[in-house]
Amino acid sequence: MDIDPNLSQTERAVYGLRGLIVQGKLKPGDRVLEQALVDAFGVSRTPARAAMQRISEEGLISLLPSGGYVVSSFTEDDVFDAISIRGTLEGMAARMAAEKGAPARVLKAMHECLEELDAVVGSPDVAARQNDYVVLNDRLHDLICGAAQSPMVARALQRLVAIPFSVNNSFTDVPASAEASVRDILRSAQEQHRNIVDAIENREGTRAQALMIEHSRSTWKYLNLMLHLPEPVSLPGGLEAALRARRT
Numbered sequence: 345m346d347i348d349p350n351l352s353q354t355e356r357a358v359y360g361l362r363g364l365i366v367q368g369k370l371k372p373g374d375r376v377l378e379q380a381l382v383d384a385f386g387v388s389r390t391p392a393r394a395a396m397q398r399i400s401e402e403g404l405i406s407l408l409p410s411g412g413y414v415v416s417s418f419t420e421d422d423v424f425d426a427i428s429i430r431g432t433l434e435g436m437a438a439r440m441a442a443e444k445g446a447p448a449r450v451l452k453a454m455h456e457c458l459e460e461l462d463a464v465v466g467s468p469d470v471a472a473r474q475n476d477y478v479v480l481n482d483r484l485h486d487l488i489c490g491a492a493q494s495p496m497v498a499r500a501l502q503r504l505v506a507i508p509f510s511v512n513n514s515f516t517d518v519p520a521s522a523e524a525s526v527r528d529i530l531r532s533a534q535e536q537h538r539n540i541v542d543a544i545e546n547r548e549g550t551r552a553q554a555l556m557i558e559h560s561r562s563t564w565k566y567l568n569l570m571l572h573l574p575e576p577v578s579l580p581g582g583l584e585a586a587l588r589a590r591r592t
Contacts, residue, residue: 351475353387357395359475360385365404365415372417376405423567431560433500434489439553441491442544450491454541457484458534465534470527477530484537488556491544525569533562 351359361381364370376399381392396413399405405413446454457480464476489501536559543552 353385353391354394354398356385357381357387357391358398361395361399362402362404365399370415372415374415376413376415424564427560427564431557433497434485434560435553435557437489437492437494437497437501438540438544438556439549440494440497441488442547442549442552444491444493445547446491446544450487451541451545454484454487454491454544457487458538458541461534461537465527465530470523470530474526481533481537484541488540488544522569522573526566529562529565529569533559536562 361370361376364384370376376396378389378392378396381387381395382389385392387395396405400407400413404416406416407413461477461480461484464470464473464480467473470477489498492498536555540552540555540559543549543555
């Protein structure tokens with residue numbers, strides 16, 4: 345996996361470890377070793393430990409009672425429940441942001457983020473810029489949820505990161521056969537981003553909520569796409585079985 349050399353050591357380790365799990369190179373029950381991250385991603389021990397903590401918070405690895413981490417496994421319903429929960433909570437946040445009125449500085453930051461996302465999605469090599477998309481997507485979602493101005497919603501969303509695959513962190517390397525489809529998914533998601541920000545800016549709470557809930561399905565569309573490719577794609581911890589069981 346190619347990792348942007350401009351990322352910090354911690355970001356490199358986070359992105360790299362997440363990629364190993366999402367691609368299935370680390371299997372459920374495999375030990376995750378600090379030294380292995382140091383060697384694989386050229387980072388020091390402190391960033392490696394920070395990355396393991398971050399990925400543990402995302403639910404992709406679990407802390408053993410005896411110490412150390414192993415790759416987590418998931419039930420058939422985990423992925424779909426997680427996406428649904430995230431959509432419901434973020435939909436509530438978008439509605440509250442619209443009804444309360446997002447501050448001008450926050451709206452400005454949202455529009456700046458949208459412009460940066462436009463550049464990523466419009467790139468001829470979207471597959472190579474997926475990490476840029478993930479970072480900017482996270483930033484925009486954080487701005488929207490922060491605009492809800494609700495400590496209760498913020499706490500609920502902080503807990504949500506522990507639910508595997510509830511956020512757009514499951515991107516893996518995209519084979520050539522899927523590049524066009526991935527580009528379509530990201531363009532659709534970006535159009536939804538623009539509509540959500542527009543609804544918030546115009547104080548349309550019900551519309552903002554509905555758009556955000558629908559937007560949460562972008563993750564499902566991406567993951568489902570990986571199972572329809574002509575070449576096999578390894579996915580982590582029960583995810584492939586879960587998606588195949590629910591596929592219609």
